[in-house]
Amino acid sequence: xxxxxxxxxxxxxxxxxxxxxxxxxxxxxxxxxxxxxxxxxxxxxxxxxxxxxxxxxxxxxxxxxxxxxxxxxxxxxxxxxxxxxxxxxxxxxxxxxxxxxxxxxxxxxxxxxxxxxxxxxxxxxxxxxxxxxxxxxxxxxxxxxxxxxxxxxxxxxxxx
Amino acid sequence: xxxxxxxxxxxxxxxxxxxxxxxxxxxxxxxxxxxxxxxxxxxxxxxxxxxxxxxxxxxxxxxxxxxxxxxxxxxxxxxxxxxxxxxxxxxxxxxxxxxxxxxxxxxxxxxxxxxxxxxxxxxxxxxxxxxxxxxxxxxxxxxxxxxxxxxxxxxxxxxx
DNA sequence: ATAGATGCAAATATTTTGCCGCCAG
DNA sequence: CTGGCGGCAAAATATTTGCATCTAT
Numbered sequence: 428x429x430x431x432x433x434x435x436x437x438x439x440x441x442x443x444x445x446x447x448x449x450x451x452x453x454x455x456x457x458x459x460x461x462x463x464x465x466x467x468x469x470x471x472x473x474x475x476x477x478x479x480x481x482x483x484x485x486x487x488x489x490x491x492x493x494x495x496x497x498x499x500x501x502x503x504x505x506x507x508x509x510x511x512x513x514x515x516x517x518x519x520x521x522x523x524x525x526x527x528x529x530x531x532x533x534x535x536x537x538x539x540x541x542x543x544x545x546x547x548x549x550x551x552x553x554x555x556x557x558x559x560x561x562x563x564x565x566x567x568x569x570x571x572x573x574x575x576x577x578x579x580x581x582x583x584x585x586x587x
Numbered sequence: 588x589x590x591x592x593x594x595x596x597x598x599x600x601x602x603x604x605x606x607x608x609x610x611x612x613x614x615x616x617x618x619x620x621x622x623x624x625x626x627x628x629x630x631x632x633x634x635x636x637x638x639x640x641x642x643x644x645x646x647x648x649x650x651x652x653x654x655x656x657x658x659x660x661x662x663x664x665x666x667x668x669x670x671x672x673x674x675x676x677x678x679x680x681x682x683x684x685x686x687x688x689x690x691x692x693x694x695x696x697x698x699x700x701x702x703x704x705x706x707x708x709x710x711x712x713x714x715x716x717x718x719x720x721x722x723x724x725x726x727x728x729x730x731x732x733x734x735x736x737x738x739x740x741x742x743x744x745x746x747x
Numbered sequence: 748a749t750a751g752a753t754g755c756a757a758a759t760a761t762t763t764t765g766c767c768g769c770c771a772g
Numbered sequence: 773c774t775g776g777c778g779g780c781a782a783a784a785t786a787t788t789t790g791c792a793t794c795t796a797t
Binding site (some may be wrong): 516518520521538540542543549551553555556558559560562563564566567568569570571572573574575576577578579580581582583586 | 676678680681698700702703709711713715716718719720722723724726727728729730731732733734735736737738739740741742743746
Binding site (some may be wrong): 461498499502525527 | 760761762763764770771772
């Protein structure tokens with residue numbers, strides 16, 4: 428039989444288990460990318476977030492730390508991090524609008540599960556998901572580099 | 588042990604296996620929703636598409652069938668279909684920009700797998716994915732109603 | 748007849764670009 | 773010093789809304 432699936436469930440807001448502080452900054456440094464005052468601030472905001480942030484929220488928080496951070500710089504930094512595979516982009520099924528949400532890409536893939544009523548987003552890791560990815564690589568002859576899984580439904584409290 | 592996984596792979600452009608012609612229209616009729624000339628055209632475009640269409644493409648094709656269809660009507664019809672769970676909304680990992688893509692929601696969930704280089708999108712069904720959903724429902728006590736899984740990687744030909 | 752749809756124009760939301768002066772390395 | 777970066781304004785893209793008019797049922 429299959430071994431017991433490894434699971435980790437985070438309830439409510441995003442729990443930032445994967446983050447060593449300064450990880451994003453270290454990654455960029457290592458790649459020889461220039462670290463400006465503004466970039467450090469944006470990285471810090473993303474790393475310390477307890478939930479998934481959109482660009483506007485990242486900007487607001489960054490400005491609180493350093494009023495000189497410009498909206499365009501936030502977008503450009505997000506783009507930089509995406510290009511380097513250091514953050515993931517989510518839509519959370521457009522529950523909160525048409526924008527995008529970001530989270531620093533931890534060591535393991537996870538699935539996002541949102542309640543369509545209360546909007547709570549939970550994260551879930553599963554051995555089955557890893558097996559599914561392996562199956563896809565095998566069957567389609569593809570090398571997977573990104574995954575984005577968003578699931579919507581109604582949580583226990585919202586069905587009562 | 589588990590039975591052999593059922594699989595269906597569609598290569599290249601979207602293969603429209605699930606569609607009985609007029610299914611969307613029949614579904615709306617059954618729900619007592621008014622069927623206007625414009626709506627019929629938009630429904631037909633979505634149903635007969637061989638690939639995932641964005642709003643602009645739906646509009647272009649609808650206008651070819653009936654020049655009187657307005658962009659706003661396309662958006663409103665998409666919204667209607669989404670609210671009734673008759674179509675799914677995808678981003679295809681933003682490979683083609685920040686817009687959304689639509690496909691009529693067939694009887695079974697499937698996974699979208701896009702090549703990050705050539706942009707080809709394939710669809711994949713798997714028993715493992717069904718098991719994963721069951722696991723999530725069991726573990727998180729949630730009733731799943733929507734899923735969106737988008738996977739990116741490099742296909743065989745693009746790695747050569 | 749009438750609730751609900753459409754068309755149009757304008758608003759909104761989100762993200763991107765061109766250009767120029769500035770600063771991290 | 774200098775090439776990449778940030779600020780600013782403006783453009784581009786994508787979608788939504790208010791309102792008057794029309795139409796499917």
